[in-house]
Amino acid sequence: MKTLLLALCFAVSLGHLASAQATPVQDVLQSQRALIEKSSRRTIGPAIDALVASKLPQMQNVLELWQGKQMWQRKADGLFFSATKDADGAYALRDFDSDAVVGTAASSDLKQLKPNSGVRAMIATALVQFQLSDPDPAKRADALNSIARDPEAGLLAPLRSSIEGEADAALRARKIRLERLMSMAFDGDEAVRVAAITDMSGDLGVDFRATLNPILATTRVVSKTAPEANIARELTPGEDDLSMAQAYDALVASGDAPALITDDARDAALEANVSGGRVAGVPLAQLSTEATRDAAYDGLVTRDLAAPRITQADIEASLATFRFFDVYREPSAAVTQAAEAALAASETRVAFSQAADLGLDALSLASIYFLAAIGLAITFGVMGVINMAHGEFIMMGAYTGYVVQLFVPNHTASILIAVPLAFIVTFAAGVALERLVVRWLYHRPLETLLATFGVSIALQQMAKNIFGTQARPLTSPAWLDGAWVLNDVVSISYIRIAIFILALLFLMLFLFIMKRTRLGLETRAVTQNPKMAASMGIDPDRVNMLTFGLGSGIAGIAGVAIGLFAKVTSEMGSDYIVQSFMTVVVGGVGNIWGTLAGAAMIGGFQKSVEFLNPSNTLAAQTYMIIFIIIFIQFRPRGIIALKGRAAGD
Template sequence: MKTLLLAVFAALLMTSLASAQPITVQDVLQSQRALIEKSSRRTIGPAIDALVQSGLPQMQNVLEQWQAKNMWQRASDGHFYAATKNADGTYALLDLQDNTLVGNFASSDLKQLKPNSGVRAMIATALVQFQLSDPDVTKRSSALDSISRDPEVALLAPLRASIASETEPDILSRKTRLERLMTMAYDTDVPARVAAINAMAGDLGVDFRATLNPILSTKRIVTKAGTPPIANIAQELQIGSDALTRSDAYGLLVAAGDAPVEITHDARDAALENNVEGGRIAGISVGQLSTEAMRDKAYDGLVSAGKAPPRVTPSDIDASLAEYRFFEVFDEPSAAVTDAAQAALAKSETRVAISQAADLGLDALSLASIYFLAAIGLAITFGVMGVINMAHGEFIMMGAYTGYVVQLFITNHTASIIIAVPLAFVVTFAAGVALERLVVRWLFHRPLETLLATFGVSIALQQLAKNVFGTQARPLTAPAWLDGAWMINDVVSISYIRIAIFILALLFLGLFLFIMKRTRLGLETRAVTQNPKMAASMGINPDRVNMLTFGLGSGIAGIAGVAIGLFAKVTSEMGSDYIVQSFMTVVVGGVGNIWGTLAGAAMIGGFQKSVEWLNPSNTLAAQTYMILFIIIFIQFRPRGIIALKGRAAGD
């Protein structure tokens, strides 16, 4: 007997010691072996949950190996391992507990687990909980991306737990934001949800507004008059208002089973057709059913015979509607949450509207900079000299093609642009001087002949560009540091290229003012513009001044072409896209005044962007309205925004 008691005690002791041993990775895997072997998306969930809930730190590696299709099962005992392929074709099995080598085995002794895409997606979701605190910043970032794409209430707790130990500022900011968004959507604690909403009130992020929208989603319900609904009421709907028509209200009663279905004419006629017996319906000959009244009578006969539901009269509808009240209620049961969400969304929408206005202003400023760059050269040739140069757009095109040719030989885009800008000025300056010497100088004070002659030159230059470069658009690549955009917030942004063009426009404004106000050429140009004969009597050569002035305007157009070519297509017709706007800019601003050109560019750019904002799907309408606006504007202010004063204004 004593021996038996000792044996029992020993068995119990061994069992106790065995149960005290820690659970291993293999223990958990074997407990879920059947589900893992099957690897079906419909049944694998409990197995993945068991691995995650085991609390073993090695489970992150297990899930990663499984997801990467690198988990193998040994045929002899069904145990799971990671594996690497040897040079001789065998596989080295690695223990998933401590990554030690178990041994080398032939592929015939092993079975590779190949989870399908659905199972891998579920594994990826489970991995997020481990990756949120992974030492690798990339994995933590990927985990946040995964949660953002597919948020789940189960991920809220591990996300919160990972915030305290986060050391990377950007990742911490993302975690904090995501935790607040998930708290709004999934937390059961109402004060916590309200606090999260209030903390982000006025936020411009699309994700914030997208999180609030489900909270503020509503549905319509019907209650008996005098019985308020037990729900979070958004508003009571009045029958006959835009929010609830009489027909919609009765439809709600029908859907709730509180009123019979209204019999339409189509439903009535269908019932009549289904009850034709011997050429008669309810005792009425089919031939007599040519009027609505007779059809109603026949249908009423079917109702009396119990073959059709009764018709609902307008008075019946009114009586039914009078017995009920109609409400729009929130799907969210907590009024505190919906009140906070409404206030936060209203604040956000106000900030969005302000930001959209600022974004529109930046777009208008950017477009005005482009128009100013395109028109500043024309402000010299047309505004100062009075020459209508229809080939001005082709000088812009020549500058853009100059930049393209430079990039063919200089692959560094920054260096190529630095070289292309002065080279474009030289090329188009020479072309402008040639045009002035060969054509324009012989047609001074003959505007119609000048217009026709330069228009012919414009066509010739376009055809020459087609012969040399072809008809397809050519790339003019901006330097890498001009890629992307300056994101002021989630609504307002402007590309770095547009910023560069704006700065370039300011530089040219300063350069032009310096030339005209501080240099001998500028002094002589102003003298010739105001009184050519008096300037000639003072020793100034008007012919030479006109040549240099025309060349300067053409050279500036070439530089504008390089800038415009960085974001617009470089083709032989690109100049025609800007010639009309350039002339309008100069005319509206005030002929012969650089400040007027700047004001004209701002007005035209702002007006065009405003019209595009009101009608974003039709840019042609914006162009049309802009031309009409300019025609009307010139009727009231024919000399432009800033008109010349003095003797030059009367010439």
């Protein structure tokens, strides 16, 4: 009797424990227990769907724990828990509904569920439906990213339901856009799909065009009559991008025409029918030409040992029997018509945006060339000196910026210090070059060219000895990182914008110096007539020295600007000296407006060639040089010719 009473009490206690653990979440998990235990990507789908369909708020936590390999199963009864290991090595089991500890177990009594990567990916997709309305904005953003990467029809409804309660304006806009895109692809109502496509017609987003492309995808269909399908177009062999050969190949692929006998197939048939050193009565020794092989093959055909060759007449007869269609994979004609119109509008806007982007790139490149050439325009245009070391002054300015950043880690402060310091360094170097070399070679252009070329080589070698041959970093401030993005097509980096603004500042500064200062007045006087200027008390040697120093100093500042996006090496000046000379010559020697026009022309032409042939930048340089050679044949004095000494030289 006592034993029976103990057994009854034990059974009652087990019943209470079971009833305590028979919770809504546990019931759903137990209903899918076999699939969860197997945890195979091919079979787990219904189990995950059942968990989501339960609409229990705790299921998000269950899926997250399962995905993170933090869900455990008790071997004794198959119940599922989350578990944490305590100091004694035992595991505290937590109920999914209440998150309360409902018992402990040793590791040997538990089985850890470890879903593979495929199952985890499926769980992640299911979690998206919960995360769309998660209180954490970061999780909602992650859910949108997940949907955008792998959109599915089943996610459209939860996405729509989450829009109304979205408080974050940016996330709400993303949800609305994603809902429109998914409506185009997955909504079962044709009118809704057409409306979504029409609403976004002309959109420049890559995601929009990527959504339309599958809708407009076609399949090639060969038929004797028009198929009952959404036909995109009917093609004529020999026209409409369908050659006769392609059309016949399509017939062969569909089983509506025999395959052509290729040379390999012919030779294989000949080898298979060799008998007594002959093929169809033709000795093997005579099968050395294509004509004899064809004759031997025709002999096999007459003996019914090979398939007859297909003639051109046979091909034409077969093609005349069949019709060729491109058929939309999308069955709805209204949807494809709306998609065609929307894509055409989008492509038109893309073309205009690409033109604007090309113009911004050309303007950016022109600004760089203008900065590099403005100093040369002063020395070459005003003084008539061909300074082959001008590129090395650009290099010196860039290295000055690099040295400053070694001592001033704040990049904004270092740039603000480097710009005037680069001017001072290169101004002094320019004055030294003019005093020591150039002043003795005025009116001797060949000797000046050779001397400054030698100086450029010496300066390059000095830079290599000091800084080495590896490129040195000249880091831009953080506020210059990134780009100004107008849309998915048009963007320009902030560094390029800063260089454009710097070029404008230099243009205004140069105009101020030339129009509003004594140095500018004396420079213009020496440029127009040096002898008359000297008779008026102006020292031409002093003006030439200061002018050469000014041009060199501007080159140094240009070096700092260029170094922010280009590699800083001892040879970097060589990359810009040719373009600088071309800019000055094309624009008009000695004229600042001509230099600006020359930079715009060369930058625009180079970017246009690169756009037409983006895989070969060397071609752009070559075509640009050819263009300039042709241009100076018609305007040898440049776009804006200088009056005075340069005009008479």
